[in-house]
Amino acid sequence: xxxxxxxxxxxxxxxxxxxxxxxxxxxxxxxxxxxxxxxxxxxxxxxxxxxxxxxxxxxxxxxxxxxxxxxxxxxxxxxxxxxxxxxxxxxxxxxxxxxxxxxxxxxxxxxxxxxxxxxxxxxxxxxxxxxxxxxxxxxxxxxxxxxxxxxxxxxxxxxxxxxxxxxxxxxxxxxxxxxxxxxxxxxxxxxxxxxxxxxxxxxxxxxxxxxxxxxxxxxxxxxxxxxxxxxxxxxxxxxxxxxxxxxxxxxxxxxxxxxxxxxxxxxxxxxxxx
Amino acid sequence: xxxxxxxxxxxxxxxxxxxxxxxxxxxxxxxxxxxxxxxxxxxxxxxxxxxxxxxxxxxxxxxxxxxxxxxxxxxxxxxxxxxxxxxxxxxxxxxxxxxxxxxxxxxxxxxxxxxxxxxxxxxxxxxxxxxxxxxxxxxxxxxxxxxxxxxxxxxxxxxxxxxxxxxxxxxxxxxxxxxxxxxxxxxxxxxxxxxxxxxxxxxxxxxxxxxxxxxxxxxxxxxxxxxxxxxxxxxxxxxxxxxxxxxxxxxxxxxxxxxxxxxxxxxxxxxxxxxxxxxxxxxxxxxxxxxxxxxxxxxxxxxxxxxx
Numbered sequence: 001x002x003x004x005x006x007x008x009x010x011x012x013x014x015x016x017x018x019x020x021x022x023x024x025x026x027x028x029x030x031x032x033x034x035x036x037x038x039x040x041x042x043x044x045x046x047x048x049x050x051x052x053x054x055x056x057x058x059x060x061x062x063x064x065x066x067x068x069x070x071x072x073x074x075x076x077x078x079x080x081x082x083x084x085x086x087x088x089x090x091x092x093x094x095x096x097x098x099x100x101x102x103x104x105x106x107x108x109x110x111x112x113x114x115x116x117x118x119x120x121x122x123x124x125x126x127x128x129x130x131x132x133x134x135x136x137x138x139x140x141x142x143x144x145x146x147x148x149x150x151x152x153x154x155x156x157x158x159x160x161x162x163x164x165x166x167x168x169x170x171x172x173x174x175x176x177x178x179x180x181x182x183x184x185x186x187x188x189x190x191x192x193x194x195x196x197x198x199x200x201x202x203x204x205x206x207x208x209x210x211x212x213x214x215x216x217x218x219x220x221x222x223x224x225x226x227x228x229x230x231x232x233x234x235x236x237x238x239x240x241x242x243x244x245x246x247x248x249x250x251x252x253x254x255x256x257x258x259x260x261x262x263x264x265x266x267x268x269x270x271x272x273x274x
Numbered sequence: 275x276x277x278x279x280x281x282x283x284x285x286x287x288x289x290x291x292x293x294x295x296x297x298x299x300x301x302x303x304x305x306x307x308x309x310x311x312x313x314x315x316x317x318x319x320x321x322x323x324x325x326x327x328x329x330x331x332x333x334x335x336x337x338x339x340x341x342x343x344x345x346x347x348x349x350x351x352x353x354x355x356x357x358x359x360x361x362x363x364x365x366x367x368x369x370x371x372x373x374x375x376x377x378x379x380x381x382x383x384x385x386x387x388x389x390x391x392x393x394x395x396x397x398x399x400x401x402x403x404x405x406x407x408x409x410x411x412x413x414x415x416x417x418x419x420x421x422x423x424x425x426x427x428x429x430x431x432x433x434x435x436x437x438x439x440x441x442x443x444x445x446x447x448x449x450x451x452x453x454x455x456x457x458x459x460x461x462x463x464x465x466x467x468x469x470x471x472x473x474x475x476x477x478x479x480x481x482x483x484x485x486x487x488x489x490x491x492x493x494x495x496x497x498x499x500x501x502x503x504x505x506x507x508x509x510x511x512x513x514x515x516x517x518x519x520x521x522x523x524x525x526x527x528x529x530x531x532x533x534x535x536x537x538x539x540x541x542x543x544x545x546x547x548x549x550x551x552x553x554x555x556x557x558x559x560x561x562x563x564x565x566x567x568x569x570x571x572x573x574x575x576x577x578x579x580x581x582x
């Protein structure tokens with residue numbers, strides 16, 4: 001991966017974090033930690049394969065944010081790429097907005113509305129099947145959460161995609177080890193997650209989910225490795241990454257920030273930028 | 275009716291490459307004409323109805339018009355939230371095809387009885403809900419559904435039902451009068467039209483003139499046709515292989531109330547969990563009061579009550 005692309009991905013990730021912190025404070029909403037943990041995953045996609053995707057092209061690559069509760073991170077990535085204005089961002093979670101707490105397809109660049117966990121991978125699998133039938137080489141990407149793998153429908157889709165060898169379907173899983181009410185190991189232990197996906201017939205890569213270069217290399221490898229299986233990239237992340245008092249803390253799935261917490265968070269993000 | 279559905283889909287697919295058929299591992303000795311004619315547009319999704327509907331959403335977004343097929347209960351209820359958040363929310367042309375209406379699956383028991391599928395599908399805005407009364411309607415039904423931009427639910431009887439008056443007849447948003455009459459209107463959903471015709475013949479023997487109207491287009495509802503009919507009869511009897519809540523009886527009740535029509539309504543259908551009774555389709559219909567002789571009794575009773 002060339003340096004300029006890595007720099008661009010790092011810039012997108014910084015913008016995602018800043019947008020998440022600023023807009024969640026302004027709108028006084030939660031789901032902050034869930035959005036922070038996927039900053040690099042979104043950045044790798046939007047500096048990489050989705051950098052110049054044309055929302056009006058029927059043969060474009062598709063993207064499904066299956067963990068729809070991290071919509072604000074998604075909006076941050078679109079803003080970083082100039083696809084959403086600052087004015088649009090300021091309408092997030094407002095009355096009459098297109099920028100809903102979970103993404104809705106009326107907004108350009110949102111291919112599928114999500115918010116109910118366990119549905120996005122099926123839609124993505126159908127999108128990949130459609131490309132196959134149509135003889136198109138377009139790719140389909142989906143971003144899931146690890147706890148989303150609690151949903152049985154994820155595994156229904158996993159079996160079908162493997163059965164049909166939908167190699168152009170690539171999913172990134174945010175393995176942050178947390179869910180709404182606890183740590184995944186204490187609720188429904190997902191490990192060994194790599195073995196589970198492998199045994200379902202998927203090509204599995206595991207990367208540091210905060211290393212944009214590693215994620216982009218994994219995406220590129222999936223594109224060129226000739227492996228006929230669908231691809232999953234397990235991105236090991238830290239929930240709430242970038243804001244120390246949120247990191248690995250269950251409560252930051254739900255909590256909005258106080259003004260004081262917002263000040264601390266911005267200070268940490270600014271410090272990291274310097 | 276399911277074989278007629280498959281044949282209609284085979285015919286439609288000849289000129290429409292958007293058509294894709296997905297099955298939830300059901301349709302033995304039914305789907306083969308399609309899978310053999312279009313092997314590249316046929317997929318067995320396995321016993322995984324949620325994923326089947328989710329995938330259909332992805333296919334439809336890309337320009338296909340997927341038909342997903344299973345027994346009505348499994349096609350409608352297991353993936354209901356996927357239907358709502360997929361084709362309904364996105365306004366996409368996914369077609370849910372359920373085989374078996376009411377107690378069609380007879381001795382297979384309650385898990386296979388579709389008794390609330392029409393109610394839950396009718397609740398979804400933009401979802402066409404179609405319940406053909408006769409096998410001879412399937413060609414026009416499939417052709418009409420295929421033209422829709424949005425989603426559709428098609429509920430077909432497991433039986434072959436022959437009603438010559440309905441052959442080739444179907445229009446979205448219209449009802450189909452089969453027998454004219456003035457004393458009472460028997461309004462039937464799906465395959466119950468067959469019993470309604472028989473009931474009207476039994477009533478004719480006692481001097482009662484019964485209108486029989488079949489409603490295959492539940493959504494969009496045949497509102498104008500129903501208003502015209504309900505305004506000229508004192509009593510209406512709805513007949514449906516479905517719980518009496520949420521289906522045709524509710525649709526007719528809404529039409530009467532919203533248009534201030536003076537017409538007494540009797541709803542024949544399933545009133546409670548059919549527990550403690552089990553058997554073949556005919557036995558079950560008799561036990562549930564849906565056979566022609568029971569419908570004629572219900573109609574005669576309603577008329578006598580009204581006259582008294």
